[in-house]
Amino acid sequence: MGQVRISSSSAVSKEEVEKSEHSIRGWLAILGSFAAFFCSVGFINAFGVFQDYYRAHQLSAHSDFDISWIGSFATFMLFGCGPLAGILVDRKGPTLPLVAGSLGMLVAIFMTSLCSQYYQFFLAQALLLGASMAFLVCPAIATVSRYFRRNKGMAMGLTVSGSSLGGIVWPIVINELLNKDNISFGWTIRIIGFIMLPLLLLALLTIVSPQAASHPELTAGEEDQSTQGRHQVGKVSREQVYSLVKTPAFLLLCAGLAISYLGMFSPFFYVTSYARSLGHSTSFAFYLVSIVNAASFFGRILPGILADRYGHFNLCSLAVILSGIIAFCWTAAEGVAALVIWSLAYGLTSGAIMSLQAACAAHLTSPELQGTSMGLILGSVAITALFGTPISGQLVGSYSYLALSMYAGACLVVGGALIFCARLKLNGQIFARQ
Numbered sequence: 356m357g358q359v360r361i362s363s364s365s366a367v368s369k370e371e372v373e374k375s376e377h378s379i380r381g382w383l384a385i386l387g388s389f390a391a392f393f394c395s396v397g398f399i400n401a402f403g404v405f406q407d408y409y410r411a412h413q414l415s416a417h418s419d420f421d422i423s424w425i426g427s428f429a430t431f432m433l434f435g436c437g438p439l440a441g442i443l444v445d446r447k448g449p450t451l452p453l454v455a456g457s458l459g460m461l462v463a464i465f466m467t468s469l470c471s472q473y474y475q476f477f478l479a480q481a482l483l484l485g486a487s488m489a490f491l492v493c494p495a496i497a498t499v500s501r502y503f504r505r506n507k508g509m510a511m512g513l514t515v516s517g518s519s520l521g522g523i524v525w526p527i528v529i530n531e532l533l534n535k536d537n538i539s540f541g542w543t544i545r546i547i548g549f550i551m552l553p554l555l556l557l558a559l560l561t562i563v564s565p566q567a568a569s570h571p572e573l574t575a576g577e578e579d580q581s582t583q584g585r586h587q588v589g590k591v592s593r594e595q596v597y598s599l600v601k602t603p604a605f606l607l608l609c610a611g612l613a614i615s616y617l618g619m620f621s622p623f624f625y626v627t628s629y630a631r632s633l634g635h636s637t638s639f640a641f642y643l644v645s646i647v648n649a650a651s652f653f654g655r656i657l658p659g660i661l662a663d664r665y666g667h668f669n670l671c672s673l674a675v676i677l678s679g680i681i682a683f684c685w686t687a688a689e690g691v692a693a694l695v696i697w698s699l700a701y702g703l704t705s706g707a708i709m710s711l712q713a714a715c716a717a718h719l720t721s722p723e724l725q726g727t728s729m730g731l732i733l734g735s736v737a738i739t740a741l742f743g744t745p746i747s748g749q750l751v752g753s754y755s756y757l758a759l760s761m762y763a764g765a766c767l768v769v770g771g772a773l774i775f776c777a778r779l780k781l782n783g784q785i786f787a788r789q
Contacts (some may be wrong), residue, residue, distance in 0.1 A: 387561030397521010408703025432485025441730020459487030512659025615770030679767030746787025
């Protein structure tokens with residue numbers, strides 16, 4: 356991953372190299388990846404709506420703790436299947452995992468529309484849906500990171516912001532169909548599946564890796580930044596993977612994100628029930644999920660642009676720590692205005708975490724390992740993502756939302772500190788750009 360050295364006789368100018376990063380194929384890959392995140396992580400971001408609806412309807416005999424396992428296990432499957440999906444992307448290319456993920460998503464959605472028992476929801480919405488998302492997320496991130504290097508933070512931010520837009524749109528769609536148009540739960544979920552169908556097809560057609568090629572104007576062994584994303588599918592060696600997992604900065608990054616994920620999703624899952632516990636209307640409580648995700652949309656794009664200038668690790672650790680500080684202030688927000696402002700603030704800072712974690716992972720690896728590195732990052736947070744929200748549900752049920760806010764805040768602050776330690780491993784200077 357050394358710097359590119361172009362000979363003085365090269366016909367490739369600096370302007371041409373810069374321009375080449377913004378190719379039509381690269382931007383189409385961002386568009387398709389945006390759609391993939393909209394349908395996958397964006398949909399699971401709306402689980403707070405399902406948490407509240409299931410508690411009042413199909414799963415009224417079950418506790419918040421029980422219901423939260425559906426969303427939590429879906430997140431676990433997304434992250435737990437990440438290493439497999441990432442390695443498959445690097446070895447076989449993005450198309451095969453995208454086909455598997457798209458088919459799995461649609462089957463899971465349509466099967467959820469037929470569910471009525473807890474175990475049925477768990478199998479469809481937690482197990483199958485979660486596993487399918489991994490095979491959409493990893494190809495999207497790996498492919499986009501191979502097209503962009505100088506503007507990797509911006510590209511990742513635009514890609515991952517699809518999940519934020521999904522978190523805005525899906526709760527509104529579900530709320531309007533279920534609570535205002537008197538459409539049954541089954542047909543609400545089927546309509547969601549029909550909306551996803553063309554978007555997943557778009558992702559399948561546009562997420563295509565750069566073809567392997569060498570530039571005639573470069574000396575042997577040197578990598579052209581205009582073709583830095585081009586790679587030979589299947590050329591990943593076991594030694595390269597072992598070298599990555601033994602890197603101290605990578606291990607600290609994984610540890611920091613794992614601890615952060617223990618508390619990061621708690622507000623996404625429980626902001627609706629918290630608002631209702633204060634006596635606010637169901638309609639207002641539903642829209643808080645969309646408000647958090649609306650702020651998250653900008654939080655995933657703007658910090659990515661800043662990170663390209665000031666360092667991906669710097670911005671990532673700052674975003675995690677700020678999210679923790681805001682989480683500590685959760686129960687201080689009680690009125691309508693306060694809840695809206697708090698939701699906007701938390702969405703803005705927490706939204707940066709997913710886009711910047713992808714940029715940090717890509718920063719530590721060569722292009723041919725992009726899928727593997729992101730898959731390992733996802734795998735490292737699988738267990739903590741699994742137990743994070745059920746722990747949150749137990750805290751709410753046994754203690755209060757104050758205990759939940761303290762728990763979420765502490766996890767995020769400690770995680771952010773570890774990510775900053777990873778940055779110091781790369782460069783010990785406090786104000787270095789990393």
